[in-house]
Amino acid sequence: MRPTSLRPLIGPAALTGLCFLLQAALPLLAEPDRPPWPRAILGMVSGIGAWLGLAWTGARLFDLLLLRATQAARRGTPYPRLLSDLVRALLFLAAGAAILMLVFDQSALGLLTTSGVAVAVIGFALRNIISDLFSGLALGIDAPYRIGDWIETAEGCTGRVAELSWRTTRLVTREGVTLTVPNGLIAAHRLVNYGAAGRYRASLRLALDPALPVERAKRLLLGAALDAERQVPGLAADVQLQEFAEGSAIYLLRFFVSDFGSEAACRDAVASAALRALQHAGLAPARPGRTLQLERAGPRRSPRAALLQRSTLFGDFPPEDRAALEAMMQERALPRGATVVRQGEAGDSLFLLAEGVLEVRVEQEGAAIPPDRMGPGEVFGEMSLLTGQPRSATVTAATEALVFELRRDHLDPVLRRRPELAEKLAAIMAGRQARNAQAAAGEPLAEAGLPQREDLLGRLRAFFGLQ
Secondary structure (H helix, E strand, O other): OOOOOOHHHHHHHHHHHHHHHHHHHHHHHOOOOOOOHHHHHHHHHHHHHHHHHHHHHHHHHHHHHHHHHHHHHOOOOOOOHHHHHHHHHHHHHHHHHHHHHHHOOOOHHHHHHHHHHHHHHHHHHOHHHHHHHHHHHHHHHHOOOOOOOEEEOOOOOEEEEEEEOOOEEEEEOOOOOEEEEEHHHHHOOOOEEEEOOOOEEEEEEEEEOOOOOHHHHHHHHHHHHHHHOOOOOOOOOEEEEEEEEOOEEEEEEEEEEOOHHHHHHHHHHHHHHHHHHHHHOOOOOOOOOOOOOOOOOOOOOOHHHHHHHHOOOOOOOOHHHHHHHHHHOEEEEEOOOOEEEOOOOOOOEEEEEEEOOEEEEEEEOOEEEEEEEEOOOOEEOHHHHHHOOOOOOEEEEOOOEEEEEEEHHHHHHHHHHOOOHHHHHHHHHHHHHHHHHHHHHOOOOOOOOHHHHHHHHHHHHHHHOOO
């Protein structure tokens, strides 16, 4: 720690010493044959300079002591400017009172009476401003927040600190609105500091049907959070069953937010992924138990039917063909870490992911590509099923997962009965291949070309023996 320099004291100390020496030398300058007024004027000037210089010296000395205290305490931020300004004002006010009493021979009692009445009147009229000033002083000494921090104080007062002053703190909300909040209001309310870039945990409350098994509900929601991490990395989510209320099981989907300004985007990504996961599983958030709603009873779709209808590969199939595939789909429950398919192996089936999250790893020329993830509703393995080519990636379960498998002998009768569906499948597969290749290369997305669709259609027809 560097020693504090005393150089700022030289000027005011020299002025003070010179004026006091001049005051002491005035009696020696008295001569009977000279008029007294030059000596009187010199005495008043030297007296005023002495007291003002003394106040100036005291202010500089206080600043140096404050700097020394900051260095000794290893504070990350210096003490507020407001503190030194307040001490400076008090010192100069005291110097002004001394000048009135000692230089201009004013009565101390009259001065105190007049100043007391003036202070009372001004203090009553400006009580709110004075409260804000002293609150600003206290906030500056404690330093509960800095410029750039996200804070939440009185109701409706949440934002990033943009400016600190004697009376107010200026905040900028996530919507870009500027709030000017009096320091007294901040000091009188609870203060929450989210930090300039501090990582903290947020949560999303979700009401689900209490008949849904807890393990399945947690698997769905945790899989949704992992799916959202593709858009917002670092969520590190977990799921807890909080309570039962209004005929619903309330789950907390907790996740970390890196910055308060991005919390809304994180919530949107997590909530959207959770809703998609529930929809793909044929579920929906629970309605309050006290709500009375009369509906015409209708056939309830199974999770398999909902999954097929939302699938990009089979969504355009006629309902009767989707019903035939639904009846043949085979359910597979995967523990965490289980391998579904391995790159390079032969395969004659595809998979539809209903619940959970899967991790996709690809090796090209001996080099591993960073892994990707798949969320509920996605399809994989279609190239092996429809063209007979080996598996192009290794897929493992990142969480407990539920998939449905369709094999070649399941799809074969449907394509033989309706050969025109092969063209739709070829077009969808070509589009997916083009998007995946362009996304991996960082290029803008474009539609697949006709030669690619024709090539896939020819391979599909040859593999299934279609004319």
